[in-house]
Amino acid sequence: MKNNYIKNGYIYLPDFFTDKELSEIKPVLLKFHKAWIADNQPFYHEKAVNSAYLTGTKYLNNLERLVLFKLIASEKIAYLLQSLPFQNPAFMNTQLFFNPHNPHQKNYWHRDPQYHLPEEQQKQALKGPEVIHLRIPLENEPGIELIPGTHKNWDSKEELAIRLEKNGKKNHENLSTGKVIPLQKGDLLLFSANMIHRGLYGKDRLALDVLFCEADPELLSFADKNCMPDEASMNLIDRPEPFANTLRIMTKQP
Numbered sequence: 001m002k003n004n005y006i007k008n009g010y011i012y013l014p015d016f017f018t019d020k021e022l023s024e025i026k027p028v029l030l031k032f033h034k035a036w037i038a039d040n041q042p043f044y045h046e047k048a049v050n051s052a053y054l055t056g057t058k059y060l061n062n063l064e065r066l067v068l069f070k071l072i073a074s075e076k077i078a079y080l081l082q083s084l085p086f087q088n089p090a091f092m093n094t095q096l097f098f099n100p101h102n103p104h105q106k107n108y109w110h111r112d113p114q115y116h117l118p119e120e121q122q123k124q125a126l127k128g129p130e131v132i133h134l135r136i137p138l139e140n141e142p143g144i145e146l147i148p149g150t151h152k153n154w155d156s157k158e159e160l161a162i163r164l165e166k167n168g169k170k171n172h173e174n175l176s177t178g179k180v181i182p183l184q185k186g187d188l189l190l191f192s193a194n195m196i197h198r199g200l201y202g203k204d205r206l207a208l209d210v211l212f213c214e215a216d217p218e219l220l221s222f223a224d225k226n227c228m229p230d231e232a233s234m235n236l237i238d239r240p241e242p243f244a245n246t247l248r249i250m251t252k253q254p
Contacts, residue, residue, distance in 0.1 A: 001083045009151030009192040012181055016076070016188035017136065025071055026138055028064045029208060033096060035059040045101045049199065054094040054208070055227040062233070068094065069229045070237050072210050077134070078239035080190065081212060086130055090245035092211040092223050097135075099205045106172035107201055109163045111150075112193035119164065123154050129214035131193035135183070136208045142200035143183040144191070147175065151192035159196055172198075183207070215245045217252070225250055 005011050036051045036059060037044050054060070055068050071077070072091060081089045113125045130151075135144065147159065154160075159177065161169040180200070181189060191197065193211070213219040223246055234240045 008148040009195040011190040013188045017186045050097045052095045073237040073239045088215040089212045090215040091242040092213045095209040097207045107198045108171040109198045129216040131213040134210040135189040137183040138206045139204040141205040142202045145178045145180045146197040151195040220249045
């Protein structure tokens, strides 16, 4: 598994979660989703395809948050993280992905760092600490299209032109190097945030992403303390290390 991630930048694990595990988190996710949509009507109708900070206190009570904390810090997730080629994984964030309100809205190729780094720094980020997504589909969906190996390799001319919309290209155009990974309810797809990828819309798309990163202060500046478990919750989860690693960095930051 480690070698596959090093080479390709992703790991696909079918049937990773049981129906029971998903049935425990789905009502919590749907409650968050309904409240978030009500609170973000213009953005939702205009272009939204995901929300974030699900483990915060704004829409969920402590018992509902604990359901998510227990999944994030479960033994099976901890085992998976231990198989990756970096030390001290830290919890970063959660996101919920859904279909756009406009059925004609186009998806888009991207690397996550492009939203806060200029082009040259995006290239440098491929040599730095990692951020990973754990995508957990709650329903069967078209999945994700990604470019294997681009978590460490810079864009080809075709990829760069389309991803950053250069030379008249658009970021929704097809790439010859794309690999489609359809996702079924219960699957898990782990992939590097650095790699070129795009979500595929359609069906009843609803997927939880859990983001982890190496315990790096710069990366964890994007984490929100309001989304972290309190001491009582930490004592009720199996493997709290990713939360502890984040809190340790947070307490050192000014």
